[in-house]
Amino acid sequence: MIGMIGMMGVVLASAASAVGDVLTSEAMYQSAMRFAIVLGFAAVGEWIAERAGTLNISIEAMMIGGAYSSAVAWGAFDNVPIALAIGVVAGVVVSLVQAHLSHQLSIDQFVVGLTLNLFVLGLALFLDSRWEAVTSVVKPTKVPLLHDIPLVGEALFGQPWPMYLIVPIVPLAWWLVFRTRWGLEIRSVGDNPQSADVSGIHVNRRRREAIMVAGACAGLGGGVLVLGQISIAGYEAGHVGLKGIIAIAAVIFGGWTLRGTLIGCVLFGYFFALQQTLPVLGYRINAQLAASLPYIVALLVTAVFATRTRQPRALAQPFVRGLT
């Protein structure tokens, strides 16, 4: 523990000296925004699943499924919308497994989630060795004039177009949860499933649906990751690299509010970008340390922000009728 804090100190000190460079680096903003957006897709989905009462750790598996499938489909069809759609389908397929095992067959959601995370990771590796997915990155769409804004112009208005899908998805998610009957029921099953049940709501059905929405979002996030993210040609092992888990941390950081969750995504996106950008800016830090930076931050953040008062009261509690 002390060692870790020491490491953090070194990192922060070097980060402090680099602050000036980082703040004036256009690439840094661009990279941070990309990470934040990719995290955002998964985090929005995870937020909905958690509001319905599932701490859906297989969000990672859903992202991996989406990423690999999108990459393969991109190679096969050379069509971005189709590739993304197939990524969504893959995310939903994984979510169907999670939803039905945990909320129909009543298997512990964490056991299912952990198993899925390992299984899908392994499956994607295996399949990748057979059908290697080759991708090139979608060219950035530059919004005229706006992308010329200094520093943040490229980050906000010069991204590959799939990144912008986050723009309709966030308000849509908010509207679904807070302005529809489905959303009301989602919130009720996450907070007090017994009450929801006697009110005539199918608790586990709603929870399954919420997990599927999470699967769709995470699958899309995975797709955007491989198609619009970084100049890596094709799906690689560890491409998703626990970003799903970081998305969970973002939800916790955000206190189970949508706005807070998005702020969390930007925060973690920043640290992911730091790891990429610092070497480019000429700062030498231990590569392993740099790579672990977002996760260390996530650990600290969840330790501080994971308070019971703000979470849905039935989070991670299975629902069985008659158990009051």
Added chain:
Amino acid sequence: MEGAGASALAPAVRLTGVTKRYGPVVACAGVDLELLPGEVHGILGENGAGKSTLMKILIGLVQPDEGTVELGGREVVIHDPQTAAELGIGMVHQHLSLVEALTVWENVLLGDASKFDRSAARRQVMETADHYGLEIDPDRRVGELSAGLRQRVELIKCLRRDPKILILDEPTSVLTPAESEQLFTTLRDVVAAEQRAVALVSHKLAEILHATDCITIMRQGRVVERSRTVEATAPALAKAMVGRDVSLRTSAAAFGAIDLIDQGTAADQALRAERDEAAAAVAASDRAARPVVLTIDRARLVRDGVTVLDDLSIEVRAGEIVGIAGVEGNGQRELGDLLSSLVTLDGGSVSVNGTTARTGRAGCMADLGIGVIPEDRHDSGCVLDMSVAENLMLDRIDSTARMGLIDRKRMRARAVELMREFDIQAAGPDAPFGSLSGGNQQRVVLARELGHRPTVLVAAQPTRGLDVGAIEYMSNRLRAAADSGIAVLLISTELEEILALSNRIVVLSRGRAIGELDRREATSERLGLLLGGVGIDEPTGASA
């Protein structure tokens, strides 16, 4: 549709031969029941008599093994609460069906099939509220409301769907007397003016006699008696319900029906009361000479910015029962938590025989000899999945262990001893705790705590949800505990229970002791005033 005359007589609901088994336990055995429109039908019975199961069948939460359900002469199968709602059956649940994180209007809308429209929903809530005189703010979060207001929301939620049949399951268990009275007034309206059929499930004789038109009494899953309310008397009902003569004074006190029963033998009662009083006076002076065992000194506790215990000071002497009275949510739960070592005080201290506890450390209170019968035995009193023996030994497993290994033989032997001493009805020491009835579960908790030979016994709502027999047993045990020299702190929201058992009464309001009375000077009126002095409808920030 039948003719007007026929439908007025036709029952809204007819249950025929309804049977439900849970493994070897028969919850309902061939129950026949008819609910007529325009009537409040009281369903009376001890806990475990099958009345809740019967209602759950009506609302679709439980499927019967045998028997039929007819609505308006047509046989129906009620798969789930959704179906029940569509058929016009609404229920006000004992543990309400509200979601605390949602607002009033969102809760009212929950489970509905209508369009999701905020302003229309809010308007409807207010209209329904107006119509029945149940004033409520539709935008408040339910978590912020008092128990009485929550039930109001529940009732509005139910009535808004215009049910033909309305079921109320133990509706007054969390209400103040004034709130209960208001509930029954509303019920009268609903029944008389709108010809709905109402089933009122309760084990309180007083409210059954007060609020119903006819009564069905259940015992051990069977209907044992039906009568018109006007012909019924409290002693007769009590006897039919329990199936044996119970000590009416104890049970009546626990029921809140003491006025009704006392009428018959007023002179006799007065005489006895006088004698009791004289004895009590002697005993009281005797007790005053005994040493103070438990001292809570200016205890202060702040939760989420709300002061839930506010400079609370209580002393309990050896051999006396001190009753903590008060409307629910005024710090009772926190006081119980404190004495269960669950919270750390922000100020003040707790000491037993001069030794001060380090509050909040696991087991600190138990180390001082404080035994606790917790408020919610399922939540914090026991482990449902473990056996009776394991539950009995749970907190002093050391005494049955050798070098860290449990000696099961010794544990079982000790458990059998305790089961005999406390008359615990179970298949054996290895029976799963969850298979016991509520009364027996509570006896296990009691046996465990008393088996310790504690110096202080804290009993939080010890008879909540228990039947007459179990209440009587529990009351006697608490008295016996005090007589043996244990300092007993009784935390209860049932005024009658406090009056029946306590030597001294402390009234709690907003986490503060606002009055202390000797039992002899505590009349219902004086207590009522103390309770009412803080505004009954909107008590305390404790629940916020």
